[in-house]
Amino acid sequence: MQAVSLAFWGYFGACVTLDARRRSGRTGGMLFTLMALSMAVTCACVVQSGLPLVQTLLPLHLCSLCALLAAAFYLHPTNGVYHFLWYLGMPGAALALVFPSVLQVPWQAPLEAAFFSTHALIAIAPLWRAAGGTLPMPAAAPRALAQCNLFAAFVYAVDRLLGVNYLFLLAAPPGTPLAFFESLGRIPYLLSLEAAAALCVGAMALAARGLARRPGTWYNPLARDSDPSGNAVR
Template sequence: MFSTAHIVAVLIGGMLISCLFFMRRKWHYIEGYKQIEKSYALSLFIMEILYQTWLWKTNRWDMSYSLPLELCSISVILAIVLLWTESKYLYDFVFYAGMGGALQAIMTPDLELGFPHFRYFHFFYTHFGIIFTACYFTWYKGYLPTFKGIMKTLLLLNLLLPIVFMMNGLFDGNYMFLRAKPSGGSLLDYLGPYPWYLFSLEFVAFFLFLFFWVIFRLGTRNSVERQSKRQ
């Protein structure tokens, strides 16, 4: 965390998100953008397959931490499906839970292997991929985050928790950090001891989702107003 490789990855990802924002009005003039969407979804899928293959080939694969039960693992899968199906039902979860989880992971990466290892590239590519997908559907496809979407996402997260708790108990895992905080340090360190940080996370998630909703709705509204004035 906060190594040169970490900071460079954050800067590159931030610049790419900025480019995505500033190019939003030109996207529909690009031919074959549907194929680009599906190709990007395929690249995320391939990265996940390569990661699972690497775990298996190096004898690292284990039921306690290799299943796609982390918040960001679930979000990557849903982002891939969203890019292929354009389902509005998946958008809320990817936008709120996916982007919130990915941002926290990017800022405080829980990584044993750094640059130039494959795991380094997989980690940042897939986590930024969640954010790119959420921003793309907001800025390019016209999907708008709603307050109702916040409540739906929080409800779905709380419905997932008992399932993940059960899987943690069965396989002695720590998916979603529901049994312990990450050893490398994270936001959870400021939310109290176990199990109280789990309750604190409910409030953090709500206010983080609310922040996303206000910022993106305000930005979209201002963009539309400026475009109307030019017309």
């Protein structure tokens, strides 16, 4: 299932990116519909399973938040959301695709399909924008990390209040390297999460720098028409 899903969404992502490279902004509506459909299927599967909704469906995991942001982004691309998705959404979703962790529910097959499509569409969103001619700015990396920390602080408070474990801030997912850091104590564990986020953001900043050095291979500089009010790129 994982290999087939990755192959399909990899091909789909390449097609969308190439299309955006030719003429930017045309496929946003279609991608929004797919994302909305994926999220609806996920909700339906979880609700049908009878699992406690507070512990599973609040958009307090990074990917849940990014899914909502990506859906809005496909309709109205903004620079702030673009950089958040580039620096945090894309690496997070890519990790989830490589190391999937899906809830066990009666409707397992639709949930798994929705899991892969949601994460793939999160990862595709910033690539779709970059192929349309708007490169991510390396200078936006610190702001994305700060936004991530603010979000984590909010989620930590919610976790403590409701006794849930969104963003794995209170306990590490079993069987992952994070379990080792958790055994060292709360502070080393939280510091390891921070270091992982900083590593992701740093790696994506390097990727953004690399894109800027080889722009022609990634996007078409003539994908957008000049603005009639004075030729500025908007």
